[in-house]
Amino acid sequence: MAVAELEIGPEELLTTEEMSQLAVVWQRFRKHKLAVVSLFLIVFLLAVALLAPWIMPYPYQEIDVPNAFATPSAEHWLGTDQLGRDILSRLMWGTRISLYVGIVATLLGNSVGIFVGAISGYYGRWVDMLLMRLTDFFLTLPSLPLLLVLSVILNASVDVVIIILASLGWMQAARLVRGVVLSLREQEFIEASHALGMSDWKIITRHMIPNSMAPIIVNITLGTGTTIIVEAALSFLGFGVRPPIPSWGNMLNRVQDYVLMNPLLAVYPGLCIFLTVLAFNFMGDGLRDALDPRLKM
Amino acid sequence: MTNYLIRRSLSMLIVLLISTMAIFALLTAAPGGPLDGLRMRSSSARDRVSTEDIKRLEKMLGLDKPAYLRYVVWLLGDDWLSGDLKGERHGVLRGDWGESWKVAQSQEVMMLIKSRLPNTLILMGTSLLLSLAVAIPIGIFSAVKQYSKLDYVVTMGSFVGLSMPVFWFGIMLILVFALKFKEWGLPYLPTGGVAAVRTYVIPGLGTVQPGTLLDRVLHLLMPTVVLSLLYMASWSRFTRASMLEVLRQDYVRTARAKGLIERIVITKHALRNALIPVITIIALQLPGLFTGAIMTETVFAYTGMGRLYYDSMTQSDWPIVMVILFITAILYVLSSLVADVTYAVIDPRIQYS
Numbered sequence: 001m002a003v004a005e006l007e008i009g010p011e012e013l014l015t016t017e018e019m020s021q022l023a024v025v026w027q028r029f030r031k032h033k034l035a036v037v038s039l040f041l042i043v044f045l046l047a048v049a050l051l052a053p054w055i056m057p058y059p060y061q062e063i064d065v066p067n068a069f070a071t072p073s074a075e076h077w078l079g080t081d082q083l084g085r086d087i088l089s090r091l092m093w094g095t096r097i098s099l100y101v102g103i104v105a106t107l108l109g110n111s112v113g114i115f116v117g118a119i120s121g122y123y124g125r126w127v128d129m130l131l132m133r134l135t136d137f138f139l140t141l142p143s144l145p146l147l148l149v150l151s152v153i154l155n156a157s158v159d160v161v162i163i164i165l166a167s168l169g170w171m172q173a174a175r176l177v178r179g180v181v182l183s184l185r186e187q188e189f190i191e192a193s194h195a196l197g198m199s200d201w202k203i204i205t206r207h208m209i210p211n212s213m214a215p216i217i218v219n220i221t222l223g224t225g226t227t228i229i230v231e232a233a234l235s236f237l238g239f240g241v242r243p244p245i246p247s248w249g250n251m252l253n254r255v256q257d258y259v260l261m262n263p264l265l266a267v268y269p270g271l272c273i274f275l276t277v278l279a280f281n282f283m284g285d286g287l288r289d290a291l292d293p294r295l296k297m
Numbered sequence: 298m299t300n301y302l303i304r305r306s307l308s309m310l311i312v313l314l315i316s317t318m319a320i321f322a323l324l325t326a327a328p329g330g331p332l333d334g335l336r337m338r339s340s341s342a343r344d345r346v347s348t349e350d351i352k353r354l355e356k357m358l359g360l361d362k363p364a365y366l367r368y369v370v371w372l373l374g375d376d377w378l379s380g381d382l383k384g385e386r387h388g389v390l391r392g393d394w395g396e397s398w399k400v401a402q403s404q405e406v407m408m409l410i411k412s413r414l415p416n417t418l419i420l421m422g423t424s425l426l427l428s429l430a431v432a433i434p435i436g437i438f439s440a441v442k443q444y445s446k447l448d449y450v451v452t453m454g455s456f457v458g459l460s461m462p463v464f465w466f467g468i469m470l471i472l473v474f475a476l477k478f479k480e481w482g483l484p485y486l487p488t489g490g491v492a493a494v495r496t497y498v499i500p501g502l503g504t505v506q507p508g509t510l511l512d513r514v515l516h517l518l519m520p521t522v523v524l525s526l527l528y529m530a531s532w533s534r535f536t537r538a539s540m541l542e543v544l545r546q547d548y549v550r551t552a553r554a555k556g557l558i559e560r561i562v563i564t565k566h567a568l569r570n571a572l573i574p575v576i577t578i579i580a581l582q583l584p585g586l587f588t589g590a591i592m593t594e595t596v597f598a599y600t601g602m603g604r605l606y607y608d609s610m611t612q613s614d615w616p617i618v619m620v621i622l623f624i625t626a627i628l629y630v631l632s633s634l635v636a637d638v639t640y641a642v643i644d645p646r647i648q649y650s
Contacts, residue, residue: 141629142584142588142622142625142626142628142629143588144588144591144592145588145591145606145621145622145625146622148606148607148610149320149323149324149610149618149622150323152610152613153323153326225460229460229462232462232464233462233463233464233592236462236464236592237592237595237607238611239610249462252464252465252468255468256468256471256596259468259471259472259476260476263472263476263477266465266468266469266472267469267472269465270462270464270465270466270468270469273462273465274460274461274462274465277460277462278456278457278460280460281456281459281460282456285456
C-alpha cells in the first residue's frame with residue numbers, strides 16, 4: 001500500500017520558531033516568579049540610586065538637632081535620626097552608596113578573577129600551579145579581621161573599601177573560569193583554532209571567556225549580595241564608609257544607644273539591606289536555573 | 298597516613314610563620330599607636346612631653362627598633378640580646394605575648410585572652426551545636442520530601458538566613474525580646490553582656506541572681522540564635538543538596554529493591570554518604586564561626602575574644618590584634634587539616650600515601 005504523498009514545502013516543515021539565546025534565557029527566567037519580582041525590585045533600587053541627588057527631599061547631611069528623633073510626618077516621611085537628619089534622604093543616598101560599592105567591587109573582583117582563571121587554566125603547568133597556590137592563599141585569609149586591619153591602614157573611603165572588597169572576592173571567579181577553560185581546552189574546535197593560526201589571546205577572549213559567562217553572571221549576581229552585606233558590616237563597625245556619608249551599614253552604627261528613642265531608626269536601614277540582598281539571591285538563583293546549559297527546553 | 302600528617306604539619310608551620318610575618322608587616326604600616334596622643338600634646342609649650350621622655354617610652358614599649366627587629370623580638374624576645382637592645386620580653390615562642398597598649402593598659406595579653414576565651418568558646422560551641430541540631434535534620438527531611446510544603450518553607454528560610462545581615466538581626470532581636478518585651482511586661486531577655494551585675498526580676502521566672510546558670514543562659518540565648526542563623530541556613534541547604542544527589546544513586550535504588558524499609562535506606566545507606574561532603578564543609582567553616590562571633594559579640598556587648606578584637610582595632614592596640622590574628626590563622630590552618638583528615642577517615646575510597 002502506498003502512503004499518500006503530502007504536499008508540504010520545506011518552509012512549512014520547520015514548525016518550531018527559532019528563538020535567540022537571550023529570549024530562551026528570559027523565558028526560562030520568567031518561570032521563577034520570585035526571581036522576576038527581585039529583578040523589578042533591583043531595577044527600582046538602581047533607579048533610586050541614580051536619581052537620588054534629584055529626588056532627595058533634604059540633603060543627607062543637613063543637621064537639625066532640635067528636631068531629632070521625630071516620628072514620621074508630612075515633612076519627614078520616615079522621621080529624623082539622632083542629629084535631626086531626614087531618614088528618607090539618607091536611605092536614598094545610602095542606596096546609592098551601597099549599590100555602588102556592591103556592584104563595582106563585585107565587577108572589579110570578577111574581572112580580575114576571570115583574567116587569572118583564564119590564564120591559569122589555559123597555560124597550565126607552572127603558571128597554573130603558581131596562580132592556584134596564590135588563590136588558595138587568598139582563600140585561607142580570614143576575611144573580616146583582615147578587612148578591619150586593611151581599612152585602618154588604607155584610611156577607609158568609599159573607593160578604598162571597593163578595592164579591599166574586590167581583592168577578597170576574586171578567587172571564586174578565578175576558580176570558575178579555570179574550570180571551564182580546563183574542560184574546553186581539549187576540545188576539537190580549540191585544536192582547529194590553533195591549526196588555523198589563532199593567537200592564544202584571541203582564543204581566550206573569543207572562545208574561553210564567552211563560554212564561561214553563564215556561571216560568571218550567576219557569580220556576579222550572588223556576589224553582589226554578599227558584597228553589600230560585607231560592606232554594611234564593615235560600615236556598621238565603623239571601618240567602612242565614614243559618616244556623614246550615609247551607607248545602610250553605618251546608619252546602624254551605635255543605633256542601640258538610640259533605639260529606645262525611635263525604634264524605627266534601627267529597622268529601616270537593615271530592612272533595606274535584607275531585602276536587597278534577598279533580591280540578589282533570588283535573582284541569582286533564577287539566573288542559575290535559566291542559564292544552566294544542561295537543561296533542555 | 299602518618300607520612301602525610303607529618304608533611305602537612307610541617308607545611309602548616311611554615312604557612313603560619315609566613316602569615317605572622319605578613320600580619321606584622323601589615324600592622325607596622327598602620328597609622329596609630331600608643332604614643333600618638335602624646336606626640337600631639339607635645340606641640341603646646343605647657344604640656345610638652347620632652348623628647349627624652351618620648352624616647353624613653355618608645356624604648357620601654359620596644360618601638361625604637363626597626364620593623365624587622367621588632368618582629369624578631371615579638372617572636373623570640375629580646376632578653377637574650379646584648380647591650381643596648383636588651384629588653385625584658387621573652388617572645389611569643391616562649392609564651393610571652395606582650396602587653397596591651399590601650400584596651401587594658403599594661404596588662405599581659407595572655408591574661409586578657411585567657412579571661413575572654415572561655416566566653417567565646419561557649420558562644421561558638423553552643424552555636425555550633427544548635428546549628429548542627431537544626432540544619433542537618435531539616436536538610437535531610439527537606440531532601441527526602443522534596444517539593445513538599447516543608448521543603449518549600451525550608452528553602453525560603455535558608456534564603457532568608459543567607460541574606461540576613463547578622464548585626465541587624467541581632468539589633469532587631471534586642472529590640473523585640475529585650476526592650477519591647479520589658480515594656481509589655483512579658484518575660485524578657487537581657488540586652489547584652491555575659492552575665493548581669495545586679496539581681497534582677499523577670500516576670501514568669503522570678504528573681505535571677507547574677508552569675509548563676511540561669512543568668513548566663515539568658516544572656517547566651519540571643520547571641521547564640523543570631524550566630525547560628527547563617528550556619529543553619531547554609532548547612533541545611535548543603536545537606537539537602539548532598540542528600541538529593543545521594544538519593545539519586547544506584548545503590549539507593551538497589552537498597553529499596555532489596556525490600557529494605559525506607560527509614561533504613563535513608564539512615565543506613567544514604568545518610569552516611571551524604572554527610573561526607575557536609576562534614577568537610579562544616580570543618581572548613583569553623584573559623585567563620587569565630588569571625589561571626591566578632592560581629593555578634595560587638596552587637597550584644599558580649600565580653601569575649603570577638604569583642605576584644607573589635608575594641609583593640611578601634612583603639613589601635615596592636616599587640617592584642619597580632620595575637621588574635623595569629624590565633625585566627627591557626628584556626629584556619631587547623632580546620633583545613635581537620636577537614637582533610639576527617640574526609641580521609643570517613644571515606645574509605647580516599648587514601649593519603
